[in-house]
Amino acid sequence: MVRRVFVEKRKEFAHEAGELLAEIKNFIKLDTIDNVRVINRYDVDGIDDDLFDKSINTVFSEPQVDDVYLNIKDLNINDEDFVFAVELLPGQFDQRAESASECIQMISQGIKPIVKSAKLYILPGTISDADKSKIKKLVINPVEARETTLDEYTDLNFSVESPDEVEILTDFNNYSDADLEKMIDDMGLAMDKSDLAFTQDYFKKEGRAPTITEIRVIDTYWSDHCRHTTFNTIIDSIEFEDESAEKAYQLYLKTREELGRTKPISLMDIGTIAAKYLRSKGELENLDESEEINACTVKIKVKTSEGLEDWLLLFKNETHNHPTEIEPFGGAATCIGGAIRDPLSGRSYVYSAMRVTGAGNPLVDDDKTLEGKLPQRKIVTTAAKGYSSYGNQIGLATGQVDEIYHDGYVAKRMEVGAVVAAAPAENVIRERPVNGDVVLLLGGKTGRDGCGGATGSSKSHTTSSIETAGAEVQKGNAPEERKLQRLFRNPEASKLIKRCNDFGAGGVSVAIGELADGLDINLDKVPKKYEGLDGTELAISESQERMAVVVEASSKDRFMELAEKENLQCTHVATVSDTNRLVMKWHNNKIVDISRDFLDTNGTEKHIEAKVNSGQAYGKSSSGEFSKDMKSLVGDLNVCSKRGLSEMFDSTIGAGTVIMPFGGKYQRTPNQAMVNLISMEEDSAETCSIMSWGFNPYITERSPFDGAYLAVIESVSKLIASGASFDNIYLSFQEYFEKLESCSEKWGKPLAAVLGAFKAQHDLGVAAIGGKDSMSGSFENLHVPPTLISFAVTTEDVSNIVSGDFKGVDHKVITITPQIDDSGLPNPKSLKETFELVHTLIKSKYALSVYTTGYGGIAESVYKMCIGNGIGFVYDKHADIDDIFAYNYGTFVIELSDTCDIDNLIQDSMVDILGVTSSLEIIDFAGDSIDLHLLDNIYEGKLEPIYKFNISDVEAKDLYKNQYDITKALTYSGEINAPKHASYTVAKPKVLIPVFPGTNCEYDSAKAFTKAGAEVETFIVNNLSSEHISESVQSFAEKISESQIIFIPGGFSSGDEPDGSGKFITAFFRNEIIKNAVEDLIENREGLIAGICNGFQALIKLGLLPYGKILNSNSTFPTLTLNEIGRHQSKIVNIKVLSNDSPWLAKTEIGDIYKVPISHGEGRFVASEKTIDELHTNGQINTQYVDLDGNATYDIHFNPNGSYYGIECITSPDGRILGKMGHSERIGENLYKNVLGEYDMKLFESAVDFFK
8 A cells, every 4th residue: 555645844944945936036037926835745655554654753754844744635735726746757766765765664674665755846826838837847857857647656566577688689790881870870879880880890700790788888888988089089190380289299209209109199198198207207106006997096105193104095086067967966966976986996085075167157047048958057056966965975075166157168067076085005905806706796776877878978969869868867875885985994895805996987887897807797686776677777877886896706705794784785796707708697698798809999990180279368457447357356257256155065074174165264265275184094194185176268268288288287386375395296187178070170179288288297297197088068069168177186294284364464475476488388497496485485384374376366366365364455566457467377475474584585586575464354456445345245246146155134034033032141050960970980981873874974973082082883773674674773772781872973864865864863763672772871871972963963853852862753842954044054163152061061161162163954953932941941052153252143154054042052951962063073183274263172071081
């Protein structure tokens, strides 16, 4: 029997409905619509009435914020209302339904039920058919979703037809050229006719016809995405009209000759030769090379309190342009998922990420959107949600987020993610697989999502092709990939792996197919999401969160056991052979049997001629009116604030963030590089990694050579400005160009760019050791601008790191500028001297703040250095207005300390006095002063309609803000009743930390407790089967009886689904066995419990907060709900201690103010006035969000979620159970150097000392 329930957020919490209404009014201009209702619909099959009733208020809804209906008639729909329902397409991963199913199974410990979810949209009133179509088009992206019935289901066990046997193309070997052309069109193949004819010749020699699977596998193997076909195309001749590019080409030829290279000339050879050259000169001695290609890998020394350790540093950049263009959420989510998996497959722990994207103007009205395209606003906002959702869930500190705006990206979105990872060198074993080794498939199951993704991303697109591309988009499942991270961080598991490959482009055929020359793959063993998949789909599906590892046969059982402990499915799907053939079997039939030698040809040689046109001028200058130019500058889409975008991304998880995305007391000065401590599970590093990027499309579109050269300079300069030395810098490039076809002038663009990048590498002595190309940036007659992003990476002692925000007033500010050659580019020798001088000033502590110039020149740098701390600036009388607004790449703006001998410094010809910082909040040039606040309004207002980060005055008049007067005094003045110590003593108190699917703060929490002197055990809650759940319940209860403290860390339990946080955790804790163990801990053994973020959400929904016991919640209970701004918030906030009546807060004093990182989407504390008064009277309101003056506030910049009365932390009546939203576990030395304050509340020490 199928049971159905409808769940609707009450009006004051209905953010999704409010956002949709705003979009309908603002973007499709339907002002007559004044109300929208959005209702979640769940259909459940496989449970009885009792379990369904239990699930209504614990899984499907929250009584405090939701209304529940069991019948559609109860929704009060009028006959004239516009009503429609939307569901995901079959085969698309539905995290909401999956999480609901897992929660119900956790409650029942029985069979996992079938859950199907949909959304119901109700728009009251009469709406024309034309407007209905507009609304549906706004809501439904046909690539991922479809309209569905309002009728009830009788059965969710939909029958699936058994797939047909794989087709053999019996006539293929006899096809004519015309037949081959038709086959390419009919099958949508990415290969060209010469490749298909080459394939035909191969099968003729084999003496048999191919299967359809073999054609698909070969097409995937040879796709541009997998084999970089464009970059490997042989360039037969080049015509140069650009003198700089031609000189660089001659240098390249000389370098080839010096290296004795005989391989054909290609973009790939030009792009990689600098690294080969520098290595031949002994310059890249730390480069880690092996047959296994996972990510850029270098050997580093990590400084710890114990000395130096040998580690590997890995980094990777990845694009998902095509998927994100057609399905922004899934495409962007799997962009970062894919970027993570590359270094992860190298057995490293991925700890930081940056995101650089390209888009058209998102402020353009939707009605100007091209046919076949999504609106730019829709793409940019939905992609940001997708990327941030995945990164936030998996537990990745995203240290820099930026978006480049250029009309060319209307042709196709640019979605780039770059990550940094590290691992102890001893944990990474790389050996060649041998006959008899086994291949294990780890992680997620296989579905139709992503079928053809590799080939799809290799094509240019048209209106019609977009409509049929839905199956090419992969779907992400971040909690599953988090499990893979945990497993690979285990040294025992890591050392068993001989070789590993992640499942990205090409699925099984490539991920497993690349592991060894000879392989026997059993597709019948590949775990499936659902039945009905045929052999071809199993072979090429790019379903995410899967890894293929090679282990010795004798290690198989142990590795599978370790995987099972991490709640990971692990299946033996293939065996290494000595046949030198890729063999796949399905239904006991060979459907693939291809020679490795044939596959490795990568198809036929491709030849092309290229013509490099002369570069055009691209300089910038001033209008002569300083104030006018400043207003124009800060309102430029490529200069204005992206804070509303960036704050969607968790920037502090891992407790390793050295420089926050925005610095200064106001957190407004953008950082120029991502700086993180090397992530260590137990120790703390004093070595940090630094990553930056450089690129300006407005230069590369006019001069691809100069644009690429300057991209390298910009990326390296940003490292130097952050405190890095010029030693051991490595690059990785991201190339993105239009579909080149056979046009010589089109080929000239990437050729000029890679020559520019080669020349920059050669001049500076730094090398690109990796990269990614995407060569299909075309939509009909539109093309992306020539794009070469330079990512630069290095390591540095954390003591040398400096930020860009001005630190004080009346400080001299200088520029250091390299000499410019006749080419208009910085002189390499002078530039390196500039780098050396900047680093010397930083190390000597004479440089208080440093910024390097970029798109907006010196003017942009000065403005952004001002706004972090609200410090003004007066330009020197000798400053040149044209120079201020020019590009000036390689120039540094430096605030000097009073101890610096500036008179001696300015003797250097590269150094000029730029001006002085001021206490007046203005920027002044030659008497033309402009108020910083005026500029701020332009700067921060430009993208506010797209990436909201303010609450408007209208919104600020919400009733709750009038009812819950923020000025009300909540400081506790009663007696401290909480005991200072337990009645017994434990030498080393034991802390139990449960790890649920989606938990991501367990490492930070464990490290904080270990440092405080506790014995910590992390407990993996396993839900692979009902038996595993029962075992987890029993074992966890036993662990509670042995522990003094339970700590529930942050994360996104089961993806914060279904439509609410902490539900999976609460389902687990409501089990009677665990409930009894918790009650025993609290009532009989004086135990302590705490939860931060997701843990707090779980505790409050269990009733443990504020009542001290597990209860069935009702509408009167307090809760934590969606942030008032309607999205995830990540930043640093101030909290003030109002009550320390708790063992957890024993080392704080009332009135103390701390800074704390926050990162959450549902942190808004909501409760009745009566409940809040009771909590205050009992001393249970412990901390409150406050502004810089220590006053409670509803200002969104200080109270990030709109919590009533700014409440951040509460405790149980006896103070022994604590919950807080701020991540007090994210503490340590050398963190948050650009947002100063006291971070350590001694929370963990206080809890441990309670028992010592």
